[in-house]
Amino acid sequence: MQTPAPFQYERATSVDGAIAALVAHDGDARIIAGGHSLIPMMKLRLASPEHLIDINDLEHELAYIAERDGEIRIGALTRHVDLLGSDLLARHYPLFADAEEVIADPVVRNRGTIGGSLCQADAAEDLSAVCAAVKARVVIRGRDGERTVSMEDFHVGPYQTAVGDDEILTEVRLPLRSGAGSAHFKTERRAGDWAIAAASAAVWIEGGTIADAGVALSAVGTTTIHLARAEELLRGAAPSDELFAQAAQIASEDCSPSADARGPVDYKRHLASVMTRRALRRASARALAMEA
Amino acid sequence: MQVTLTINGREVSRDVEPRQLLVHFIRDTPGLTGTHWGCDTSNCGACVVLMDGTPIKSCTTLAAMCVGHEIATVESLEVDGELDPIQQGFHEMHALHCGFCTPGMLMTTRALLNENPRPTDQEIRTAISGAICRCTGYQNIVAAVRWAAEHEAAFQQEI
Incomplete structure (x- = not known):
């Protein structure tokens, strides 16, 4: 039987209350939402917090997908099932639905949340790459107020984020810019598995030129891979298959996969390249309002 | 901690450790062993129950997290001898x-039909993609869900 080590459990009644509890426990407490990353980690003793602070009652504060001030704002407690079904996201950032269709399975998606996925910061997790590609910013709240950080600054290391012991991720903000197109491609061994490799791409096309681009990879390194070199190549260029092939070449060079049961290194580099090319091609086609 | 859950419309209360998983609470306290405890890693779907009508994996949910919510297990399906x-x-x-996956399959597909009374075969397959049958019986499971959908539609027309 797999059971977590003993801990104390409490339910938060507000975000500020959850932060106060984190502060009071001084580094020994963890936030639990869907629990589909944390509970398995606790069963395996990879995490043994002494206190769990359950934020599932905070849907009124933390579960929403809304358009405001030129951004899409997603509350941290928004569940995968709601990201998958969101018309607002489908219209502006269809890569969310691409990814959500292949994240775990529908029953897990009923519980897991975007905040939990991002804070788990598992390199194989899809939403971290999705948020990196669309240049999301995340809002982190602590007792002294809020700060907003980019995904580059959010990802600190394997399973490590910029969220401090006494802070909570409250919101994900996606910029709304014209000419956006985006896509996520993933290869997995079987339905619901972690990726062997996955790529997220976003392009913003203005007047036939890529004004800006975001590309990120899952599962081919110890952290989510931000492909800065590919983004630089794409910026200012006209979208073309040759260009995307060059960006895909960078993906295979700039990732750092390990050999494991999911495949050897050369295969994963190859997949990173293929997934990147496909994601860019579809993102570009969507930006040009033509489904690939 | 004292945990009181509503399971199949009945309140069940017991002093448990906060770390007790929902699947064990359901099986131990009211003795409802229809919910199966399978892979323990949220992969197999044998432990699926409904929480406020939504299917969840009870091996990856703490019993304490379910206080204030309605839990429904496979035992709730049959009413007065009527399947x-x-x-x-x-x-x-x-x-x-073998029947091991069946409770989870039943609750997962019951929830599907509640949301979508006439699912396509693909929608049925997607819905059960988090439920593993190692007797390789998916074809008949899909046919069973289709059978239920058709018979529920016919029943609805009668009334």
């Missing part, structure tokens, strides 16, 4: 062999 159409469908179409 739920989804149970009848599994019977008619021979959709089980």
Whole structure:
């Protein structure tokens, strides 16, 4: 039987209350939402917090997908099932639905949340790459107020984020810019598995030129891979298959996969390249309002 | 901690450790052993129950997290000796062999039909993609869900 080590459990009644509890426990407490990353980690003793602070009652504060001030704002407690079904996201950032269709399975998606996925910061997790590609910013709240950080600054290391012991991720903000197109491609061994490799791409096309681009990879390194070199190549260029092939070449060079049961290194580099090319091609086609 | 859950419409209360998983609370306290404890890693779906009508994996949910919510297990399907159409469908179409996955399959597909009374085969397959049957009986499971959907539609027309 797999059971977590003993801990104390409490339910938060507000975000500020959850932060106060984190502060009071001084580094020994963890936030639990869907629990589909944390509970398995606790069963395996990879995490043994002494206190769990359950934020599932905070849907009124933390579960929403809304358009405001030129951004899409997603509350941290928004569940995968709601990201998958969101018309607002489908219209502006269809890569969310691409990814959500292949994240775990529908029953897990009923519980897991975007905040939990991002804070788990598992390199194989899809939403971290999705948020990196669309240049999301995340809002982190602590007792002294809020700060907003980019995904580059959010990802600190394997399973490590910029969220401090006494802070909570409250919101994900996606910029709304014209000419956006985006896509996520993933290869997995079987339905619901972690990726062997996955790529997220976003392009913003203005007047036939890529004004800006975001590309990120899952599962081919110890952290989510931000492909800065590919983004630089794409910026200012006209979208073309040759260009995307060059960006895909960078993906295979700039990732750092390990050999494991999911495949050897050369295969994963190859997949990173293929997934990147496909994601860019579809993102570009969507930006040009033509489904690939 | 004292945990009081509403399971199949009945309040069940017990002093448990906060780390007790929902699947064990359900099986131990009211003795409802229909909910199966399978892979323990949220992969197999044998432990699926409904929380406020939504299917969840009870091996990856703490019992304490379910206080204030309605839990429904496979035992809630049959009422006064009448099988739920989804149970009848599994019977008619021979959709089980060893039966280990069946409680999770039934609750997962019951929830599907509540949301979507006429699912396509693809929608059925997607819905059960988090439920593993190692007797390789998916074909008959899909047929059973289709049977239930068709018979529920016919029943709705009668009334």
